[in-house]
Amino acid sequence: MIQVTNLSKRIGDVQALDDLSFSALDGQITGLLGPNGAGKTTCLRTVFGLLKPDNGFAEIDGINIAKSPVAAKQQLGLFPDPFGLYERLTPREYISYFAELNGLSRSDAKHATSSVIEKLHLADIADRQCKGFSQGQRMKTALAQAIVHQPTNIVLDEPTRGLDVMSTRVLRDILRDLKNQGHCVLFSSHVMQEVAALCDQVIVMAEGKVVAVGSPDALCQQTGKNSLEDAFIQLIGTDEGIAA
Amino acid sequence: MSNKIITMVRKELIDAARDKRSVMAGLYYAVGAPLLMCGMFFMLIGQLTSPEDLNIKINNPQGAPDLIKYLSSKGITQGDADKNKDILLVVSDDYASNMAKGISADVTLIADASNEKLQKSIRRLEKNLQQYSSEMGSLRLIARGIDPRVMQPIKLNVEDQATPDSKAGMILGLATMTMIYAVFISGMNLAIDTSAGERERNSLALLLSHPVSTGQIVIAKIISVTLFGMIGLLLTLIVSKFAYSFVPWQELGFSVSVNSSFIGMMMLVGLPVAIMAACLQLFVSFMAKSFKEAQSYLTIVLMLPMMLAMAASYDIAPDTLQWLPVSGQLQALIEFIKGRELPGMQLAISSLITLAISALLAFGMQKSLKSEKIVFGL
Known part of the structure; x- marks a missing residue:
């Protein structure tokens, strides 16, 4: 479970997070939906302790990230934006490197890597250096890195950006699998279809604040609109910065 | 805890070994510098031994x-x-x-x-x-x-106390300088790649979001860069050993051989210098915003050890230089080459000062990796 309480963060002149509170539960997919510049990435970075909030705190399975960062991060897997691949390593080396950093022994890391490679159908590229990978291949490698150590909580920052339909479907299936296994999945997006198709709970964000929380259906009902997109526009009160 | 450091060092070394730029930087220097020195010695010997x-x-x-x-x-x-x-x-x-x-x-x-x-x-x-x-x-x-x-009421007898090896000291001082400089050059590209480069490729934030402490990351990076520097030093010494055997030393009346005891001494004395070189280069690179910026900063920063080394090998230095990094080690090595007793106290103190500077830089880096400004370049 990921819980943030009263998070505030100022970056330069911008109030990126403004008294933000929400929780993402185990066994659910939670979508952080907001226009560009709403503070989604800042929020996720704060959850990982990479940014220090001016106010408030974030807890991972009840562990405060600011107080015990290593223990809290042990419960987290990150699918970052941008991916941050090591171009000269092969996916197998890359995935098993991060597995070891999460405390797996060398042989356990190898096993875990092999099984995640199989799960994501990465076998054909697993022993090629990441240089020159397509966006879909990069996505799968980065995703494998995020789930190889089976963390309870998986955080994805804009996971579907630049993916074709096939890759998007693979990603969706994996996220549903993770949810069914009882993981807490939190992802940020500004793509309505993704959020509508996947999420049990949507957190609509604008200007660093939570505007609305609820399932996609509930949000439509709340605003009296037929589609999540219309509901979203209604909620944030502007049509600025939305990618359909 | 130490397992994670080993994992990171292993990854850094695999990554660096596949990076042509990093490998070549060390290799060019290791092969080029001794050969250049040899060429210079040939010219010097030509001038000294056969007056026109x-x-x-x-x-x-x-x-x-x-x-x-x-x-x-x-x-x-x-x-x-x-x-x-x-x-x-x-x-x-x-x-x-x-x-x-x-x-x-x-x-x-x-x-x-x-x-x-x-x-x-x-x-x-x-x-x-x-x-x-x-x-x-x-x-x-x-x-x-x-x-x-x-x-001839007075017959003047002059006894030259210079031993053949002490005559070689000046020349070897120069050679030693180019050797010890190898630890700075060989690790430089890796130092930039693993700090400024890592941030530029966005993998630094990913690394920091895993359950490793900034201290572990800094130590792993220092170890990797130090290892690269030491490998560069060893290569330089090996190439020197062969290259210098072709220089006609007998024409100068003394011989200079890079023997195994000299190589061993050099590696031992060079280790603290390599650690400091790694810390200095990583620190500067973390402060820089991009790979290119780090490169241009480092070129300037590397003038400093170069100047210390020059001062030591030309003996134009004030006494305080014998306590400082690079110049202290170099002066001790020159004494060793001249066949005199190794100034143990001086070497120990300058090595300790070298390590203290390294520790300070490492501490600074560990702090800076917790700073949002450094990690995200805000």
């Missing part, structure tokens, strides 16, 4: 054939008109007759004494003329039944 023939202009040489023969045996000859060095030696017309009568025969040396370039040649000519003169004087005394030693 001195060409002068001589008027009336047929008046003093014996003197001319003596001078030419000392490499002073009447050369081509365009090659002579503006030094004119005039043998007087009555030289032969005065010589025969046993009175002073006039020889005139005409040259511009204010001309700096001629000074050495003039002194050489004067010295040889005086030697010839005293040789003639001795012969005359012997002919008159007098021991020529009455003309």
Whole structure:
């Protein structure tokens, strides 16, 4: 479970997070939906302790990230934006490197890597250096890195950006699998279809604040609109910065 | 805890070994620097051992054939008109007759004494003329039944205490400097790649979001860069060992060999320097915003150890330099080369200071990795 309480963060002149509170539960997919510049990435970075909030705190399975960062991060897997691949390593080396950093022994890391490679159908590229990978291949490698150590909580920052339909479907299936296994999945997006198709709970964000929380259906009902997109526009009160 | 450091070091080394730029940076220096030094030694030896023939202009040489023969045996000859060095030696017309009568025969040396370039040649000519003169004087005394030693109330004996190895010290000082500099050059590209490069490729934030402490990350990176620097140093030493064996040292009257005890000493003394080099380069690179910016900063920063090393090897340094990093180690190594006792105390203190500076830099880096400004370049 990921819980943030009263998070505030100022970056330069911008109030990126403004008294933000929400929780993402185990066994659910939670979508952080907001226009560009709403503070989604800042929020996720704060959850990982990479940014220090001016106010408030974030807890991972009840562990405060600011107080015990290593223990809290042990419960987290990150699918970052941008991916941050090591171009000269092969996916197998890359995935098993991060597995070891999460405390797996060398042989356990190898096993875990092999099984995640199989799960994501990465076998054909697993022993090629990441240089020159397509966006879909990069996505799968980065995703494998995020789930190889089976963390309870998986955080994805804009996971579907630049993916074709096939890759998007693979990603969706994996996220549903993770949810069914009882993981807490939190992802940020500004793509309505993704959020509508996947999420049990949507957190609509604008200007660093939570505007609305609820399932996609509930949000439509709340605003009296037929589609999540219309509901979203209604909620944030502007049509600025939305990618359909 | 230490397992994670080993994992990170292993990854850094695999990553670096596949990076042509990182490998080449070390390799070029390791092969290039000793060869360049060798070329320089060849030139130096050529200059030291075979002084050029001195060409002068001589008027009336047929008046003093014996003197001319003596001078030419000392490499002073009447050369081509365009090659002579503006030094004119005039043998007087009555030289032969005065010589025969046993009175002073006039020889005139005409040259511009204010001309700096001629000074050495003039002194050489004067010295040889005086030697010839005293040789003639001795012969005359012997002919008159007098021991020529009455003309030498003082006999000056000069004992040169320089051992062959200590003469080599200056030259090896220069060579040592280029060797120890290898730890700075070899690890440089890796240091930039693993810090500024890692941030540029967005993998730094990912690394930091995993359950490793910033201290572990910093230690792993320092170890990796240090290892690269040490490998570069070892390669440089091995190449030097072979390259220097081709230099005709015997022409200088001493021999210089990069033997295994020297290599061992160099690796031992070089280790703290390599650690400091790694810390310094990583620290500067983390402060830079991009790979290119780090490169240009480092070029300037690397002038510092270069200057310390120069000061030590040319002995133009104030005493305090013997306690400082690089210059302290270098001075100790030069003593070792000269065959003198290794100044253990001085070496220990300068190595400790080197490690203390490294620790400070590492601490600074560990702090900076917690700063949002450094990690995200905000």
